[in-house]
Amino acid sequence: MAARRSGSRLEGEIERCRGENQWERIPELVKQLVAKPLQLDDLSELLLGEAKLQQYLKENPIKQGSSPRGQRPRLAEVRKHLTAALERGNLKPDYQQEATLLMGKLCYVEGDYREALNHYSRVNLDEMQLVGAPVYRLSMIAEAYATRGLCLEKLPAASPSLSSRPADRDQEILTCYEKSGDIALLYLQEVEKALSAGLQNRSPKPGPVSQDQELGYFLETGLQRAHVIHFKNGNLTRGVGRFREILRAVETRTTQNLRMTIARQLAEILLRGMCEQSYWSPLEDPPPQSPLDDPHCPTRSSRDYALSRRPRVYSGEKYDANRDAVLSRIPEHNADRVISLQSASVVYDLLTIALGRRGQYEMLSECLERAMKFAFEEFHLWYQLALSLMAAGKSARAVKVLKECIRLKPDDATIPLLAVKLCIGNLHWLEEGERFAKMVVDMEDKAPEFRAKGHLALGLVYSLKATDASLRGLQEEYQRKALGAFQRAQSLSPxxxxxxxxxxxxxxxxxxxxxxxxxxxxxxxxxxxxxxxxxxxxxxxxxxxxxxxxxxxxxxxxxxxxENFMLLFTKVKLETLCRGPEEALLTCKHMLQIWKSCYNLTNPSDSGRGSSLLDRAIADRRQLNTMTLPDFSDPETGTVSTHTVRDSRIRSVCSTGLRGSFLISDLFRPAGHAFCDHFPRRRPSTASNTLCMVCSVHATSIAASRVEQALSEVASSLQSSAPKQGPLHPWMTLAQIWLHAAEVYIGMLKPAEALACTLEAASLFPLSHNVLFMKGQVAELRGNTEEAKRWYEEALSISPTHVKSMQRLGLILHQLQRYSLAEKVLRDAVQVSSTAHSVWNSLGEVLQAQGNHAAATECFLTALELEASSPVLPFTVIPRTL
Amino acid sequence: MLGEGRGAVEEWLSEFKTLPESEFSSYASTLYQKKNLVPALYRVIQDPNSELLEPVCHQLFELYRNSDDRLRRFTLQFLPELVWMYLRLTASRNRQSNGCIEALLLGIYNLEIVDKEGNSKLLSFTIPSLSKPSVYHEPSSLGSMALTEGALCQHDLIRVVYSGLHPQRETFTAQNRFEVLCFLMLCYNSAVVYMPPSSYQAVCRMSSRLCVCGFPRQQQKMWREPCNRVVLDAEFMVQMLTAIYHAIYNGEWDLGREALDDLLYRAQLELYSEPLLLGNAMKNSLPDSAPDGTRGKKVLQVEVTPTISRISRSAVTDLSSSSHTLRSQVHIQSCEEISTPHEMFLFF
Missing domain, CATH: 1.25.40.10 (Tetratricopeptide repeat domain)
Known part of the structure; x- marks a missing residue:
């Protein structure tokens, strides 16, 4: 079979093997070649020498930074072959050059740099043809440039063969590497092309499987050494430029790893050494004078070297410049092939830094979640995931991940503390919270400030449990425990x-x-x-x-x-008491203005805080008027927009508010969509928590406010995938403002205005027990006892422990002379809230009417006592969070 | 205050007033050559009772109003120190001596929130969309690892606004304090490369002190001046971290790492997830060893890294399920189909 092969075919095969680094096949092919009656002795020497050298290097790869090897018997053999090839001078010029280059490489491997340079000076590398050259020769030239650069670096500056000035010399070294890198890229592209062409032509025979190309020491040096030197010299501008040149080259499979490494390094440089004002996009020219560059190493304007052929580059017009973009790509590369956990976690750290400083926690948590395939037993990645989930507001998942973190690192007090923080926040998982808090308290050897934090957390859990408890004994027990924990915390951290x-x-x-x-x-x-x-x-x-x-x-x-609504609500109450309702109404009006300015003004900017403009655009298209869902609709909701307010005063309250998009019904038109969608993180944390507390002073009313929440979540889920935390609270704030105004009007005995305000609130939350209670109040004011009773009952059916409704219902039942039922309702109310003096008072009245004077006296006394220490709003309106 | 420093400050105060507009840019370059001016200005800012404080703040604001970038950056370098003094005096409730620093900070803020035409600035950046399938999270649907045109087209770019439409502020209140300070730090960070080493030192010092003062950890510090705890905001801490991160890699390795540790300590106590997240990432990705000849040396270096690690890859293949092997076969095939270079765009 070998004999039948024609000479050119054989040469082609040899060329292919050289191009594909199949050195082990060369000796066999050379044998066939020698058997031919052609004058190819010298060539076969060359080929054997090359094959043996490459084989040697493959088996004994040179490590970065390792010292030269000196003479080796196998290398001596190589030298023999090459000398034989060169000395007769029968080789064609091309082969002559190749032999010389190989000689140079050999000298480098043996550590004789000067001799290597001498060999290279015999060949004019710059004039070697790149166009139409066989693939292997490209690799050879690239290696030759890299080797030359390496030799120049190794040799002391005063080398005769070089120009005298050190700056020129440095420049020459750089040029060598850059050329080497460019030609190496070209080589890799050609290999890939040849390979794919070859595979298409040949039938899928089980022949030599195309392995991934291995770059080898010289090509890798050629590709990477140039930018390493740039950064070493403190020349960021050119280093970054070089990175970009490499990244712009059309990708081959062999360069994928290189590309990953370089993308990561570029990201590191951009994040650590640049800022917005110093960044320039790849499309722009780099700044002429940049603070990035070390002033001690003056940059010399760019070195344009000519190569007869350049690696193909991606030549799209539309480069979009962004440094964070490059980062987001890296994990993609990295994730697909795990080089090692080490580098994956470095990449995720960089991504965290890049996205975190821009507040993109949502996106970050998604990315980190996908990193979890590397995260087995790896604390850092778990912890980062937990933190990103927490920052993105995904509390429930965060707690679950934190549990895993605690398992991996049981002695870190911060982790359970974070879990408590989430549990007693909007999750309201008090049992879990208690368990986490106890973990912290049990870590005895911690620094006092952390132990204090643990006791504080425990106290908060107990305090919230006390508020939730419906049995008085339990309540008192928890209150005592809470007090103890807080005292402990206070003494530990005064x-x-x-x-x-x-x-x-x-x-x-x-x-x-x-x-x-x-x-x-x-x-x-x-x-x-x-x-x-x-x-x-x-x-x-x-x-x-x-x-x-x-x-x-x-x-x-x-x-x-x-702009703190919680303070303003208290102000309304206090003003009603000390300055009269007119002042209080002015405050209500002021609140409406603030509400409008807060959520109106922040609308465009906040949309960027948590989510993207794209999301907003989607939200634009959806409509909000779907909020009046059949299940939740209220007979009166439909009429809200048409109701007119007769009294001039309420008009003055609303007039500013009603302008523009403020009419509630208007808010539900598409145009008014924007308010409810995105809110800056900061605001809800103060205003919203408040509201939760205002709405839900008691345990079961948390459930009731959940109804409100569920309702509004349905509404918000209809419009976008906005962060769940945001959309609700502004609306709840608004409803609260209206309800406060209604209350003030009730105090002024003006039922019509009070009703108008209540209806505004009702249009937002028709099923809120607060709204229903207020409707009952209005009805009562109008003398419609039956209607009032019905409203109170409805309020209680939503929130069975709404004390105010219970109290009013009890009084109405008392008026209706249904004493025992009234007593039952009021006793329940007292169970729920033992400090509500008005309930005690009502209970006393009922008992008195029943003729139970002793018990009535007892009740009155309690009411009196409690009233003496009763604040205008329950103390529990103040949020309790870590 | 030392006489010579005071002289430098007074000279600086008087000479800018008489300067015609045409000479601003040449003045900017001479400004950076005055070696003892900057330390003298730091001393003025650090002393709330200095009678020079008010004219200095005024002058710094005048420079910041100038259109010359270098003059603006001259003022910006003092931002960390100014913020520290402001927050410290606020915590100690010593408001009156705080007035001119407050005014300067608000002045810079009000200048920065609008662009040249007076419209509110909207700061944004671009990221590829993660909602589309990518090699990263749905490799099977993409098939190839190669950067093909198709692969890149699937990366929708999203422009994300990260800061913008801040209202003008006339006064500091507890409520808007950190909104203003965060934005100021954002401005500082966007020009951090241009800051001199003294400013990096100041930013590290500020961060360390703000994070530990009033906490038990302050006892371990050289700096023991009694001081109330200063309330910090999570986002503000993130901005401080960004500045510290830059300082660490640009000459302030030791100070920067100390500040990073202090900030993590505080973030743990406050239970703020955002600074913890970033701080952990920064700490975890630090190089193992300090650079040689620490002070003032940049640590921005890369190494020639072997790009192929055969063992781990084959290990992955061996360990992974058959579906993974399938996928890599698919991958090879589709790679081969790409024979011509594609016109495409990259993101960097």
């Missing part, structure tokens, strides 16, 4: 204002007003402008009936937090 503040709050809830005042003052000394401490101080003062002082405190707090 400079923490939160410990003092929550201790004060817990004391206030148990109506130990003077003690509470002491601690809240302490908290304020530590943190003068803490909004919750100020609020608590005001409520405590109002409990002592110092309404004017309380109002002053609130106004002072409002000067620091002008």
């Amino acid at each position: 400079t923490d204002h939160l410990a003092a503040f929550y201790l004060a709050l817990q004391l206030a809830v148990s109506r130990q007003i003077p003690e509470a005042l002491g601690y809240v003052r302490q908290a304020l000394q530590l943190q003068g402008d803490d909004v919750h401490s100020l609020h608590l101080l005001a409520l405590l003062l109002s409990a002592q009936k110092h309404y004017h002082d309380a109002l002053n405190i609130i106004e002072m707090a409002l000067s620091e937090y002008p």
